[in-house]
Amino acid sequence: MTVAQNTVTPAMLRARIVGSEQTPRLGLSAADSEIILRLGGHVGSEIECYSVLGRAMEQARAHIRMAEQAGRTAAGGTVILADCLAGSKGRFTRNWHAPIGGIWGCLLLPDGLLDRARMLLPLTLGMACCEMVREQGISQAAVRWVNDVLVDGRKLAGFLVEGYRAPLSGENWFLLGFGINVNNTTFPAELSASAVSLSQLLGRSLDLPALTASFLARLAWNIGLLLYQEQQDLMVLPDDSGPACHLVLDRWRSLSDTLGRRVLYGYNVEQQPQYRARVVDIRPDGALVMRLDDGHCLTEYSGEVRYC
Amino acid sequence: MSEQIDFDEIFARYRSDPYEYVDVRAAHTGRVALRVQEGDVVAAPSGEWDQIPGTRLFEITRERNTKPVSAKTNGTVSFLAGELEGQFVEAGTRLLTIRHPLKKKEIIEGILKEVLDLFPAPERAKYFFALDIQSRIEKKGARSIVIRPGDEIIIMSLMKRDTPVYYSGKPGVIYSVYFEPGVSVAQGAPLIGVCSEEKLPLIQKIITKVKADWDKFGSSESD
Numbered sequence: 001m002t003v004a005q006n007t008v009t010p011a012m013l014r015a016r017i018v019g020s021e022q023t024p025r026l027g028l029s030a031a032d033s034e035i036i037l038r039l040g041g042h043v044g045s046e047i048e049c050y051s052v053l054g055r056a057m058e059q060a061r062a063h064i065r066m067a068e069q070a071g072r073t074a075a076g077g078t079v080i081l082a083d084c085l086a087g088s089k090g091r092f093t094r095n096w097h098a099p100i101g102g103i104w105g106c107l108l109l110p111d112g113l114l115d116r117a118r119m120l121l122p123l124t125l126g127m128a129c130c131e132m133v134r135e136q137g138i139s140q141a142a143v144r145w146v147n148d149v150l151v152d153g154r155k156l157a158g159f160l161v162e163g164y165r166a167p168l169s170g171e172n173w174f175l176l177g178f179g180i181n182v183n184n185t186t187f188p189a190e191l192s193a194s195a196v197s198l199s200q201l202l203g204r205s206l207d208l209p210a211l212t213a214s215f216l217a218r219l220a221w222n223i224g225l226l227l228y229q230e231q232q233d234l235m236v237l238p239d240d241s242g243p244a245c246h247l248v249l250d251r252w253r254s255l256s257d258t259l260g261r262r263v264l265y266g267y268n269v270e271q272q273p274q275y276r277a278r279v280v281d282i283r284p285d286g287a288l289v290m291r292l293d294d295g296h297c298l299t300e301y302s303g304e305v306r307y308c
Numbered sequence: 309m310s311e312q313i314d315f316d317e318i319f320a321r322y323r324s325d326p327y328e329y330v331d332v333r334a335a336h337t338g339r340v341a342l343r344v345q346e347g348d349v350v351a352a353p354s355g356e357w358d359q360i361p362g363t364r365l366f367e368i369t370r371e372r373n374t375k376p377v378s379a380k381t382n383g384t385v386s387f388l389a390g391e392l393e394g395q396f397v398e399a400g401t402r403l404l405t406i407r408h409p410l411k412k413k414e415i416i417e418g419i420l421k422e423v424l425d426l427f428p429a430p431e432r433a434k435y436f437f438a439l440d441i442q443s444r445i446e447k448k449g450a451r452s453i454v455i456r457p458g459d460e461i462i463i464m465s466l467m468k469r470d471t472p473v474y475y476s477g478k479p480g481v482i483y484s485v486y487f488e489p490g491v492s493v494a495q496g497a498p499l500i501g502v503c504s505e506e507k508l509p510l511i512q513k514i515i516t517k518v519k520a521d522w523d524k525f526g527s528s529e530s531d
Contacts, residue, residue, distance in 0.1 A: 091468075115431075122468045146468040163464075163471030174469075267434055267465075267490030274490070275357055286467050296359040301492060302434045302465045 002051035005083050006103065006208045008216065013044040016213040017220060032228070039231075040224025042077030043107065044216050054087035056080050056106035060175045061164055064108065068168040074108055079216060081105040088179070091160060091304075092268050097191060101183035101199075103212050107219065111163070111172035117230045119285045119301075122147050123252050124226055125159035125176055128218035130255045133157075135214065138201055142257035145279070145288050145305055149180075153307070154196035156181055180215065182206055225251065246284060253282070263305035265290060276308060315514060318422060319521055322415050330381050330406045336399045338370035346388040350379040350406060366403055383408035416518050420484055423514065424501030425477045429493040433466040435473070436489045450482040455502065462499060473499075480504045483511060 017037065028036070053059050059080050067074040082105060085098035098104045113121060126147030133141040133149060133156060141151045149157040157180040164173045181197035183205050199205050225247055232245035253259065258279050266273040277290035280297065287301045334340065343364045344350060350363035362379035369375070387405035397403070410418065429435065437445060438460050444453050455461055455475050461482075462473040484501035487493050503511055 091470075118469075119467050159468070161469040163469065165472065165474065272490065292357070292359050294355070294359070296355065296361070298357055298359050301432065302467055303490070304468070 004049035004051045004081070005100070006081055006212055007049045008044075008047050008079075008081060008209050008212045010044050010047055012209065012213050013047070013216050013220070016210075016217040017041075036221065036224035036228045038224070039227040040220035040222070042075075043220035043223055044079050045077040046075045047079045047081065050080070050082045052084050052086055053080075053082040053104075055085060055089070056082055056104060057160075057162055057175050057177050058087075060106045060108050060173075064164065064166050064173060065168075068166055073169070073171065074173075076108065076110045078108040079105060080108075081212065090158060092271070094270070095188065095190070096158065096179060097184075097188055097195075098179055099184050099186075101181075101185070101208070102197070103178065103180040103182055103208070103215060105178055105212075107176040107178070107216075109174040109176065109223070111174055113226075114230055114233070116233065116285050117226050119287075120226055120229075120248050121174060121176075121223075122159065122161045123248060123286060124219060124222035125161075125178055126157075127222045127248075127252055127255055128215055129157045129159070129178070129180055131218045131222075132211065132215045133198065134255075136198060136202065136206070136211075138198070143252065143255045144307070145256065145258040145282070146286070151196055151201060153194075155194055156196055156198065156201075176219075178215075182208055182211055222248070222251070249282060249284065249286070258282075258288070258305065261305075261307050263290065264308045265300060265303060265305050267303040269304045269306050273306075274303075279305070315419075315517070318419055319518070322410070322418070322518075323521065326410045326415065327383075328381075328408045328410055328414070328418070329386065330383070330408055331402050332365060332377070332379075332404050332406065334368055334397045334399055334401045334403060335375075335377070336368070336370060337397065338368035338375075339394065339396050340392055340403060341367045341369070342388065342390065342393050342403070343367065344385050344388065344404065346385050346390070348385045350383060350385060352379060352382040368397075379406060381406055381408045412519070416515055417484070419514060419518060420501055420511070421498065423511065424483055424503050425480065426498040427475060427477050427500050427502060428496050429464075429487075429499050430473060430495070431464060431466060432492060432495045433464045434490060434492055435462050435464055435487045435499055437461065438463055438472065445482075450485055451508070453482050454479065454505065455482060475502075477502055478504065481508065483508070 064074045084100045085104050088096040088098040090096040126143040126149055129149045130141050130143050138151055141149060144150050147159045148155055160177045162175045164175055183199045184197050185200055187195045229245045229247045262278050264273050264276050277292045279288060280291045281289040287299050289297055289299050291297050343366050353362045354360045365377050365379055367374050367376050383406040385404055386407040389403050441461050456479045457476055459475045460472045461475045464471045464473050480502040482500050483503050486498045
C-alpha cells in the first residue's frame with residue numbers, strides 16, 4: 001500500500017491552532033476567542049490520510065456506515081484527506097481535476113445546526129481557504145459567492161457541501177468537500193485558462209501538510225465562529241426579531257469581492273445562465289440580492305455567479 | 309389517496325365558486341399601513357424572472373424597519389381588516405384575503421392536490437431529481453416511476469449545499485411534479501404528487517371529467 005504524502009495528524013493541527021489561531025481576532029475578547037476555538041475544536045479530531053481515493057465524499061459516507069456497523073458513531077470533525085482523487089467531480093456534471101499536489105478531502109460534521117447557521121455553513125469553507133491563501137502573501141485572493149476562491153479571476157479552490165443520512169441511525173451529516181490547488185501545476189485543457197495553483201502564483205512549491213493544517217485550523221476557527229454566532233442569536237432572540245450577530249457575514253464580506261460586482265447568475269450558470277445583474281447586498285442568511293437592469297431586485301438562495 | 313372522496317362534491321364546489329381565497333397575514337409583529345381597499349384588483353409578480361413585485365398590499369413597521377408586502381397572486385381583495393390600519397398587530401394576524409380566479413389548469417391541479425399524496429419541500433430551496441430518478445424519468449416518464457418510503461428521490465440545493473431528500477409518503481408513482489429545476493420552492497409547498505399504480509385510471513377519469521364539465525360549464529376563463 002502506498003504511503004500518503006499529505007499526512008496531517010490531529011496533533012499537528014492542534015499545534016497549528018495553538019500556535020497562531022489563539023490570538024484574539026475580529027475585535028473579540030480573549031475569552032470569546034477561546035470559546036470560538038473550543039466550539040470549533042472538534043474539527044480534525046480524527047484525520048485519515050490516503051494516497052488515492054475515488055471521491056473523498058464517498059469515503060466519508062463509507063466511514064459513517066462502517067462506524068454504524070461497528071455499533072458506534074463516526075467522530076464529528078473527522079477529516080479525510082487524499083493525495084489524489086481518481087473519481088472526483090464538481091457540481092452538476094463538471095470535471096474536477098484532483099492530481100497529486102493539491103489539498104483534497106472532506107470534513108464530516110453532524111447536522112446539529114439551526115437554520116441560519118446551516119445556511120451559512122458553506123461560507124466557512126471559502127473563508128478559511130481565502131484566509132490561508134492571503135496568509136501566503138496573495139492579498140488579492142477573494143471569495144466569490146458562495147465559496148469559490150479566486151485569484152485575479154482564476155479559480156484556486158472550490159467547495160461543496162453535501163448532506164448524508166446514516167442508513168441505520170438516520171443521523172444527518174454534513175460532508176464538507178474541499179479542493180485546493182497547491183503544488184499541482186497542470187490542468188486539463190478546458191481548465192487551463194480558468195484555474196490556478198498556489199505554486200504557480202508563488203513560483204515555488206509549498207509544504208503541503210503544513211498548508212493543509214493551516215487550512216483546517218482556519219476552518220476550525222470559522223466553524224467555531226458560526227457556532228458562537230448561533231449561541232449569540234439564541235441569547236438575544238426572545239421573539240421573531242432579526243438576527244443581531246453577523247460575525248460570519250462580516251468576515252465573509254471582508255474576504256469577498258462579490259458585493260457591487262456585475263454578474264451573470266444561473267442555477268447552473270455555465271450551462272443555463274439566467275440573467276445579468278449587479279450584486280447589491282447579502283442577506284443575514286447568506287442569500288444574494290441582485291439588481292437587474294430594469295431596477296428591480298431579486299434574492300437568490302442558491303445557484304452561482306460569474307463576474308462579467 | 310382515499311376512495312372515500314366525493315368527486316361530485318368537489319366538482320360542484322369548483323363549479324359554484326371557481327376561486328381560490330388566499331389569506332395574507334402579518335409575517336411578524338409590527339404596525340400596519342394598508343395600501344389597498346376591499347374590491348381592489350391586485351396583480352401578481354411579473355417579468356421574466358418575476359422580478360417585478362405584485363401590487364403593494366401593506367407595509368409593516370417594526371423598530372423603524374418598514375417592510376413592504378406585495379401580492380403573490382392576482383385577484384380581487386375580498387376581505388380587508390380595515391380596523392387594523394395603523395395598529396400594532398401580532399405575527400400571523402389575517403390582514404386581507406385575495407380572491408384569485410382559477411383557470412382550468414389550476415382547477416385540475418387543485419383537485420389533483422386533494423386526491424394525490426403531496427410531498428412537501430422541507431426548506432425554501434431549489435430542487436432537482438436525484439440522478440437515478442432523473443435518468444429513469446427521461447427514459448420512461450415520471451408516471452412510470454414507482455417510489456417508496458426511504459427512496460432518495462430529490463436533491464435540495466441551498467447555498468451550494470446539496471442535501472438528498474428521502475421520500476416518506478405512501479408508495480406510488482410520481483403523478484405530478486410541482487417544481488422546476490432552478491426555481492425556488494417555498495417551504496411546505498408540494499414538490500410532487502404521488503398516487504398508487506392501481507389508482508392511475510381513476511386520476512385520469514377525474515381529469516377527463518373536469519375538462520368535459522368545464523366545457524359544459526362554459527366558463528370564460530381559459531387555460
